[in-house]
Amino acid sequence: MVLIFRFLSYWPLAWLHKLGALAGWFAWLFSPTYRRHMRENMILALGEEKAREARAAAIANAGRSSLELPRIWLRSLEEAASLVVEVSGWEFVEQATRLGKGILYLTPHLGCFEVTAQYLSTHAPITVLYRPPKQEWLQTMIETGRKREQLGIAAADLGGVRALFKALKRGEAVGMLPDQAPRVGEGRWVNFFGKPAYTMTLAARLTESGASVIMVWAERLPGGRGYHFHLQPPTQPISGNTDERAQQISREIEHLILQCPEQYLWGYNRYKRPRGVEPPPESY
Numbered sequence: 001m002v003l004i005f006r007f008l009s010y011w012p013l014a015w016l017h018k019l020g021a022l023a024g025w026f027a028w029l030f031s032p033t034y035r036r037h038m039r040e041n042m043i044l045a046l047g048e049e050k051a052r053e054a055r056a057a058a059i060a061n062a063g064r065s066s067l068e069l070p071r072i073w074l075r076s077l078e079e080a081a082s083l084v085v086e087v088s089g090w091e092f093v094e095q096a097t098r099l100g101k102g103i104l105y106l107t108p109h110l111g112c113f114e115v116t117a118q119y120l121s122t123h124a125p126i127t128v129l130y131r132p133p134k135q136e137w138l139q140t141m142i143e144t145g146r147k148r149e150q151l152g153i154a155a156a157d158l159g160g161v162r163a164l165f166k167a168l169k170r171g172e173a174v175g176m177l178p179d180q181a182p183r184v185g186e187g188r189w190v191n192f193f194g195k196p197a198y199t200m201t202l203a204a205r206l207t208e209s210g211a212s213v214i215m216v217w218a219e220r221l222p223g224g225r226g227y228h229f230h231l232q233p234p235t236q237p238i239s240g241n242t243d244e245r246a247q248q249i250s251r252e253i254e255h256l257i258l259q260c261p262e263q264y265l266w267g268y269n270r271y272k273r274p275r276g277v278e279p280p281p282e283s284y
Contacts, residue, residue: 005141008067009074013083014224016067024063027267038062038267045193045254046261057262064220065112065265072114073141077148080118082226084218089231096212097124102168104211105175106203108253109265112218112227117175119218119229121151127167129176129202131156161202168211175216178203179253181272188243189280190250196280197250197271204245207238215256220263232256 042051072080096103107113117128130153146153154160164174182200190199218227234252238245257264
């Protein structure tokens with residue numbers, strides 16, 4: 001797999017996106033479980049009509065999200081960052097930097113979430129949270145592709161969480177995927193598009209540090225032209241206790257997804273109940 005990834009890293013992004021679209025359809029056609037999750041999640045969030053309109057593009061984009069990885073992970077940082085050809089909202093980064101309280105970047109599984117930290121690291125140090133994979137070859141790829149001069153990675157464990165808080169205390173930036181399903185004891189039941197989803201509380205806890213919160217995602221442009229980097233503050237200040245903050249963050253993620261539903265990973269089983277977790281209260 002490493003050799004295949006290295007081979008694909010030399011392909012133009014447009015070719016990778018074409019191959020990725022085919023891979024997306026292959027996965028959809030030959031995995032009934034994946035197909036069911038995608039259909040149910042899209043209808044829940046978008047309704048029958050809009051889900052039907054966005055489904056074909058969502059299937060193709062899910063495949064593109066995997067096949068673009070070699071180009072981002074295994075080329076130089078300069079080459080990876082150069083794929084960002086348009087930026088909207090950089091003024092929010094400048095405002096947050098002047099405050100000096102650290103920046104918390106929240107990036108859902110929307111668009112090309114792998115390029116966000118790469119691009120941000122070309123401007124200032126950033127530490128990103130990741131969950132170590134089970135496959136050893138993929139762990140090697142992640143360490144090779146994500147660790148850059150100003151880009152540090154922190155495993156999703158106690159040491160990694162401490163590293164994030166320390167980075168914020170230094171006034172630096174941290175980044176994470178707040179819509180990743182957590183393990184037992186690391187989450188709470190929170191509404192996501194009207195249905196309870198077991199949701200990590202770490203993002204909410206990090207907002208309690210006083211850091212500036214910026215929602216960020218990289219829109220995949222047609223024809224392999226690159227990515228449009230979107231940066232936005234939350235629609236409302238994140239406040240309240242940890243559970244209330246987690247629910248607010250969930251709503252902010254919904255707000256981002258609805259801007260470009262065709263590029264969200266709808267096949268991800270966001271509503272699964274981890275083994276050992278009690279079902280959501282009936283009030284949900």
